[in-house]
Amino acid sequence: xxxxxxxxxxxxxxxxxxxxxxxxxxxxxxxxxxxxxxxxxxxxxxxxxxxxxxxxxxxxxxxxxxxxxxxxxxxxxxxxxxxxxxxxxxxxxxxxxxxxxxxxxxxxxx
Amino acid sequence: xxxxxxxxxxxxxxxxxxxxxxxxxxxxxxxxxxxxxxxxxxxxxxxxxxxxxxxxxxxxxxxxxxxxxxxxxxxxxxxxxxxxxxxxxxxxxxxxxxxxxxxxxxxxxxxxxxxxxx
Numbered sequence: 547x548x549x550x551x552x553x554x555x556x557x558x559x560x561x562x563x564x565x566x567x568x569x570x571x572x573x574x575x576x577x578x579x580x581x582x583x584x585x586x587x588x589x590x591x592x593x594x595x596x597x598x599x600x601x602x603x604x605x606x607x608x609x610x611x612x613x614x615x616x617x618x619x620x621x622x623x624x625x626x627x628x629x630x631x632x633x634x635x636x637x638x639x640x641x642x643x644x645x646x647x648x649x650x651x652x653x654x655x656x
Numbered sequence: 657x658x659x660x661x662x663x664x665x666x667x668x669x670x671x672x673x674x675x676x677x678x679x680x681x682x683x684x685x686x687x688x689x690x691x692x693x694x695x696x697x698x699x700x701x702x703x704x705x706x707x708x709x710x711x712x713x714x715x716x717x718x719x720x721x722x723x724x725x726x727x728x729x730x731x732x733x734x735x736x737x738x739x740x741x742x743x744x745x746x747x748x749x750x751x752x753x754x755x756x757x758x759x760x761x762x763x764x765x766x767x768x769x770x771x772x773x774x
Contacts (some may be wrong), residue, residue, distance in 0.1 A: 581761070581762060583701070584765075585701075590751060590764050590765065590766050590767050591701065591751065591764050592764060593756075593761040593762050593763070593764070596756060596760075596762065597758075597759070598763040600759075600761070602761040634700075636700065636701050638701075642702060643694070643705035643706070643715055644706070644715050644717070645691060646703065647693075647700060647701045647702065647703060647707065648700075649700050650700040650701070656773075
């Protein structure tokens with residue numbers, strides 16, 4: 547079974563840039579689309595990146611997705627971080643058609 | 657706009673059954689695959705089940721296989737999750753998700769709480 551590994555937590559100061567990684571345990575990272583979800587405290591998840599690097603309408607262009615095939619990793623980068631970006635972030639991809647989630651990364655904006 | 661509204665949650669004793677529903681609107685329901693995802697208290701997201709747009713392609717997470725069943729009612733734009741032989745560890749918020757087609761993001765419902773008591 548494919549696993550997606552994320553760092554449990556990251557912290558950043560307002561106005562800085564932060565990158566959250568998502569490493570696939572087996573198979574190419576670009577063999578299946580990767581999505582990123584934001585979940586603010588007490589809220590439901592929302593999509594901030596889909597199909598590796600696409601942003602839904604309404605998501606600020608401060609959010610950017612990318613993949614690095616050499617490390618089998620996808621990344622979510624948030625530029626000019628704001629306090630409102632403090633949330634849990636989950637990557638998601640597929641394994642034989644089944645959804646697979648990373649363990650989530652808690653972003654603290656200090 | 658896309659709307660997904662879950663219902664049917666509540667408190668049930670271990671070993672019991674519960675049926676969740678997700679009423680949708682704002683899109684052509686019969687063209688989309690639908691997914692259930694759950695989140696236990698203080699834990700991460702866990703994929704539960706998927707049903708394809710034609711209703712025949714179904715997959716389940718290992719922890720619910722054989723106990724949960726996903727179905728869809730296209731005339732009612734609704735997807736259901738029948739849960740049987742419920743366990744304490746099935747306690748979670750259950751989210752209904754519309755799987756995105758190519759060029760579209762997934763959309764999430766607000767979630768519904770299921771509590772399995774001993």
